[in-house]
Amino acid sequence: MARLNVNPTRMEQTRLKRRLATAKRGHKLLKDKRDELMRQFLEIVRHNLQLRKKVEGALSKAHRSFTIASAVMSPEMLEEALMYPKQSVALELSTKNIMSVNVPVYQFKMKSDDPAEIFPYGFATTSGELDDAVLALSQTLQDMLELAQSEKTAQMLAQEIEKTRRRVNALEYVMIPQLVETIKYIRMKLEENERGNTSRLMKVKDMMLEEQRQKNIRQDQEAYEAHCLNFEPKQ
Amino acid sequence: MAKHTIKDTDYLYASARIKSMEKNLLSRDKLERMSEAKTLEDALKLLGESGWPEIASPTMAAVEEVLASRRSEAFALVRSLAPDKRLPDVFLIKYDYHNLKVLLKSEVTGENADALLIDAGRFSCRQLKTMLAEDSFSAMNKNMAQSIEEARDVLARTQDPQLLDLILDKAMFADMLEMADALGLRYLRNYVILMIDSVNLRLTVRLRRMGKGLEVLRYALIPGGDIAISRLLGDVTPDIIENVYHTSPLAAAAQAGAQALRGEASLSAVDLACDDVLLNYLKSARYIAFGAEPLIGYLAAVEAELTAVRTVITGRLAGLAPEMITERLRETYV
Numbered sequence: 001m002a003r004l005n006v007n008p009t010r011m012e013q014t015r016l017k018r019r020l021a022t023a024k025r026g027h028k029l030l031k032d033k034r035d036e037l038m039r040q041f042l043e044i045v046r047h048n049l050q051l052r053k054k055v056e057g058a059l060s061k062a063h064r065s066f067t068i069a070s071a072v073m074s075p076e077m078l079e080e081a082l083m084y085p086k087q088s089v090a091l092e093l094s095t096k097n098i099m100s101v102n103v104p105v106y107q108f109k110m111k112s113d114d115p116a117e118i119f120p121y122g123f124a125t126t127s128g129e130l131d132d133a134v135l136a137l138s139q140t141l142q143d144m145l146e147l148a149q150s151e152k153t154a155q156m157l158a159q160e161i162e163k164t165r166r167r168v169n170a171l172e173y174v175m176i177p178q179l180v181e182t183i184k185y186i187r188m189k190l191e192e193n194e195r196g197n198t199s200r201l202m203k204v205k206d207m208m209l210e211e212q213r214q215k216n217i218r219q220d221q222e223a224y225e226a227h228c229l230n231f232e233p234k235q
Numbered sequence: 236m237a238k239h240t241i242k243d244t245d246y247l248y249a250s251a252r253i254k255s256m257e258k259n260l261l262s263r264d265k266l267e268r269m270s271e272a273k274t275l276e277d278a279l280k281l282l283g284e285s286g287w288p289e290i291a292s293p294t295m296a297a298v299e300e301v302l303a304s305r306r307s308e309a310f311a312l313v314r315s316l317a318p319d320k321r322l323p324d325v326f327l328i329k330y331d332y333h334n335l336k337v338l339l340k341s342e343v344t345g346e347n348a349d350a351l352l353i354d355a356g357r358f359s360c361r362q363l364k365t366m367l368a369e370d371s372f373s374a375m376n377k378n379m380a381q382s383i384e385e386a387r388d389v390l391a392r393t394q395d396p397q398l399l400d401l402i403l404d405k406a407m408f409a410d411m412l413e414m415a416d417a418l419g420l421r422y423l424r425n426y427v428i429l430m431i432d433s434v435n436l437r438l439t440v441r442l443r444r445m446g447k448g449l450e451v452l453r454y455a456l457i458p459g460g461d462i463a464i465s466r467l468l469g470d471v472t473p474d475i476i477e478n479v480y481h482t483s484p485l486a487a488a489a490q491a492g493a494q495a496l497r498g499e500a501s502l503s504a505v506d507l508a509c510d511d512v513l514l515n516y517l518k519s520a521r522y523i524a525f526g527a528e529p530l531i532g533y534l535a536a537v538e539a540e541l542t543a544v545r546t547v548i549t550g551r552l553a554g555l556a557p558e559m560i561t562e563r564l565r566e567t568y569v
Contacts (some may be wrong), residue, residue, distance in 0.1 A: 067342075067550070068503055070549055071550060072503075072523055072545070072546060072563075074302075074353070074545070075299060076350075076352070076353050077353075080333060080348075083340050083344065083346075083351065086395060101550055114278075116445040119445060120396040120397055121397060121400050122397065122400025122401050122403070123401075123404070123437060123438035123441055123442075124400075124407065124408070124438070124457070125329060125404070127502075128437060128506050129501070129503045129506070131441055131444065132501070184381075214563060227269040228548045235460055
């Protein structure tokens, strides 16, 4: 594992140790966030699946009714019947915060509350099957919108999970080992310096002792010589 | 006036000619074979074998093109044969009103909806556009002109496209009745009356199913039928519908309507029953040796045939099972 290119100083080591502590704490938090996101994601996805099945069933029913209606009406008359809608819908968009992800919340409001206000055509030249098709579509609108909301939420959560997962992995497999390695390197470097210092001191001590010894020998020698001079017989 | 001078015998050649054409109409057997054919191409080939022009590609647009040309050919033929040239007009009125609906709605939405116009009515689309743009309705009859003004007014006040359709539908049937009267043809008049009754039955059932109030029903019901409108107003239960139509030729259709209201049958079953009653009425023309009836019957038969072909081809394109297609096929004229 590569280590960081830093000066092996005690100050650097302290700084790195602090960073390691932060990284470990961040890692734990992000891991918790990832797990919670995952839990929520799975919940939404399960709900999504049910909703999608429901919407697809309703849409295929509406489509079948449209097919039957278009079989007995000319395409121009079918389109004419639907060209000017009677009911209109206002869509409100707000957001909700799930684990710091801002997911959309759709709310819609019909212009008219009368559920029978969705048929914008007369009855003489239109097929009854068209009523069923329009009704099926209008009943699906709420579910379709909920599906859109839940699918977008799932998508955004998935992106967030992916991002968090990458961060957790980066912390776990790159950042933390790198810091540990670097701290270890600095520690070893410092210890080595310490050892070098000790041996140097020992050497100096040896040298100093030797010097002292030599000095003592020299002094002894000189003292001896002086003594011998004093006791030389007088001629 | 022309109607006093035209006799049954004036239709001798026309009737004979049309009767010889009748045998070219698609029978139910052929339509069933088309819906059971292995591929769509095979189904189209069967059409070709019955004297239909070749359909360039197996798409709905190509089929619609052929349907439109078949329709205009049949109308042109009847118009050329009929002593009174207004004879096919009863069947063309609906296109005028369709075009009017498109034009009036596009006036409000501001969208160009020319693609939805069907140039098959008594007035060409261009004529109608100019009349609406210039507000000059002198070429139209009173029903049409009045309905346009009323529809514009109602649309401006309520922005409700359904009311516009209801106004124009009423005017359309009034026009048809007037035309039948002008032609002095009892058979045609009775056909229009039966049509009004069937539309009233269908819209009563549909409005009831939608849960609409009495007001809308009163507004929507079309006057001029055999069944008095007042009998359908009020708390219409499935039993009442059956009772009201009990003596009418539409009794079977009313039964289907009652079932649809009870949720035992679909609305398309009601449509189907109504169309079958109308076609069975028209079929009586097949036993009239000469007169206007065979011509009228033929025109209605051609329209029914076009719908049947559209049903089969749409069904095939949508991948419906053959039995689903055949159960939606109407009675055929031949």
